Amino acid sequence: xxxxxxxxxxxxxxxxxxxxxxxxxxxxxxxxxxxxxxxxxxxxxxxxxxxxxxxxxxxxxxxxxxxxxxxxxxxxxxxxxxxxxxxxxxxxxxxxxxxxxxxxxxxxxxxxxxxxxxxxxxxxxxxxxxxxxxxxxxxxxxxxxxxxxxxxxxxxxxxxxxxxxxxxxxxxxxxxxxxxxxxxxxxxxxxxxxxxxxxxxxxxxxxxxxxxxxxxxxxxxxxxxxxxxxxxxxxxxxxxxxxxxx
Amino acid sequence: xxxxxxxxxxxxxxxxxxxxxxxxxxxxxxxxxxxxxxxxxxxxxxxxxxxxxxxxxxxxxxxxxxxxxxxxxxxxxxxxxxxxxxxxxxxxxxxxxxxxxxxxxxxxxxxxxxxxxxxxxxxxxxxxxxxxxxxxxxxxxxxxxxxxxxxxxxxxxxxxxxxxxxxxxxxxxxxxxxxxxxxxxxxxxxxxxxxxxxxxxxxxxxxxxxxxxxxxxxxxxxxxxxxxxxxxxxxxxxxxxxxxxxxxxxxxxxxx
Numbered sequence: 001x002x003x004x005x006x007x008x009x010x011x012x013x014x015x016x017x018x019x020x021x022x023x024x025x026x027x028x029x030x031x032x033x034x035x036x037x038x039x040x041x042x043x044x045x046x047x048x049x050x051x052x053x054x055x056x057x058x059x060x061x062x063x064x065x066x067x068x069x070x071x072x073x074x075x076x077x078x079x080x081x082x083x084x085x086x087x088x089x090x091x092x093x094x095x096x097x098x099x100x101x102x103x104x105x106x107x108x109x110x111x112x113x114x115x116x117x118x119x120x121x122x123x124x125x126x127x128x129x130x131x132x133x134x135x136x137x138x139x140x141x142x143x144x145x146x147x148x149x150x151x152x153x154x155x156x157x158x159x160x161x162x163x164x165x166x167x168x169x170x171x172x173x174x175x176x177x178x179x180x181x182x183x184x185x186x187x188x189x190x191x192x193x194x195x196x197x198x199x200x201x202x203x204x205x206x207x208x209x210x211x212x213x214x215x216x217x218x219x220x221x222x223x224x225x226x227x228x229x230x231x232x233x234x235x236x237x238x239x240x241x242x243x244x245x246x
Numbered sequence: 247x248x249x250x251x252x253x254x255x256x257x258x259x260x261x262x263x264x265x266x267x268x269x270x271x272x273x274x275x276x277x278x279x280x281x282x283x284x285x286x287x288x289x290x291x292x293x294x295x296x297x298x299x300x301x302x303x304x305x306x307x308x309x310x311x312x313x314x315x316x317x318x319x320x321x322x323x324x325x326x327x328x329x330x331x332x333x334x335x336x337x338x339x340x341x342x343x344x345x346x347x348x349x350x351x352x353x354x355x356x357x358x359x360x361x362x363x364x365x366x367x368x369x370x371x372x373x374x375x376x377x378x379x380x381x382x383x384x385x386x387x388x389x390x391x392x393x394x395x396x397x398x399x400x401x402x403x404x405x406x407x408x409x410x411x412x413x414x415x416x417x418x419x420x421x422x423x424x425x426x427x428x429x430x431x432x433x434x435x436x437x438x439x440x441x442x443x444x445x446x447x448x449x450x451x452x453x454x455x456x457x458x459x460x461x462x463x464x465x466x467x468x469x470x471x472x473x474x475x476x477x478x479x480x481x482x483x484x485x486x487x488x489x490x491x492x493x494x495x496x497x498x499x500x501x502x
Contacts, residue, residue: 048340050340066348069343069344070344070346072344073344074344076337076340078336078337078340079335079336079337080338080341081338081341082256082260082336082341083334083338084259084260084261084329085259085260089259092252093255093256096248096249096252096346097344097347099346122334122336
């Protein structure tokens with residue numbers, strides 16, 4: 001289990017995360033939601049140890065260091081692969097560094113998404129780069145797969161395919177923490193939703209609990225964020241009024 | 247050991263194609279320049295009314311071969327420098343921090359690989375000028391060329407002497423200290439960039455080397471001084487790397 005306790009992170013005077021507590025048991029698919037700048041990416045990077053922070057992050061009670069970092073993998077829309085290396089080159093290299101590399105899964109996903117095996121990763125289209133990034137993260141044999149907006153730039157059908165494939169291939173011990181804006185798309189794919197706002201966790205609910213209460217994820221988010229549904233209408237009428245006045 | 251060699255292989259796969267293309271371009275450009283210089287039939291005045299074919303070092307000067315080499319050093323430097331950075335997009339540092347060897351060890355391998363690339367460039371350049379010397383000897387009146395012509399040229403010309411310093415140990419030391427320092431510093435540049443810092447050592451080394459390149463033979467004091475300076479900068483880089491390695495996984499990156 002990944003446990004985050006009292007995690008705080010600031011960039012200069014700006015507090016990006018404040019006293020975040022979060023537990024991720026093995027085998028869950030968790031959606032991490034929040035507006036731009038809510039701290040989603042920062043939280044993922046702190047968990048991975050990429051950013052200095054206050055508070056603790058442990059994996060099965062141990063701090064995350066070089067000795068256990070391989071139990072975590074990361075797929076990011078920024079792409080963490082080597083641009084000059086082909087997918088086949090990545091496979092050869094990753095096999096050497098990730099002893100639990102999932103060869104069959106890699107081959108299957110590469111075939112499914114029809115990615116060219118021998119073209120340099122940097123020369124793939126944006127959608128293909130995203131696919132490769134996610135495939136590499138899924139095949140490293142990690143117990144915890146952290147994803148940060150991994151499908152930014154992919155079309156809706158492609159994303160849909162990915163969710164279905166993910167659900168089909170993930171083993172019960174694999175955990176996914178997926179940071180995304182695509183609330184409605186992932187609603188039926190995740191088992192739990194964590195909401196961040198201004199660096200704080202403001203909501204944490206299982207989709208089962210939502211179903212029991214008859215709410216959708218979007219309802220829950222709007223409720224938690226105290227979203228004012230009349231906001232747009234008011235703004236539009238004000239704007240229209242201004243124009244009429246002018 | 248395989249995991250270390252795989253990282254060396256990673257750096258090689260990142261740039262080897264472009265390094266070989268650069269070497270091929272250098273060979274083609276210098277061959278064309280030397281052929282042009284040779285075709286001009288350059289001469290040197292012996293006495294008021296007599297001339298002889300210009301010695302081979304004059305042809306190298308006329309063809310600007312040393313400038314072609316300098317440009318190739320700079321291009322290779324830029325190529326290797328960029329290969330470890332995230333300036334062209336992508337965050338390869340995230341993966342480098344999760345390998346079975348530390349990122350710092352990966353940087354050392356990259357530094358070694360980069361130094362080998364600079365050595366390769368030097369070897370190709372040395373082979374080219376030796377080939378041009380043979381070409382010159384084969385096309386020049388035998389009355390003016392002897393087996394010693396090339397040997398003497400490598401003592402008379404600062405550029406040629408810098409490439410093959412013959413018995414001058416201090417110049418060899420300076421050349422190899424330069425390759426090692428530039429290799430390591432160019433790898434460190436990417437390391438610093440990935441962690442949101444600036445690494446300027448590589449530029450200092452390159453500027454120092456280019457400014458002092460082609461020094462006349464016999465400047466042992468300068469050679470040893472430069473060697474010491476390059477070694478000092480390399481030592482500092484290694485210390486920075488060692489300190490970071492001891493610091494563990496988290497980096498000093500600030501801002502998103």
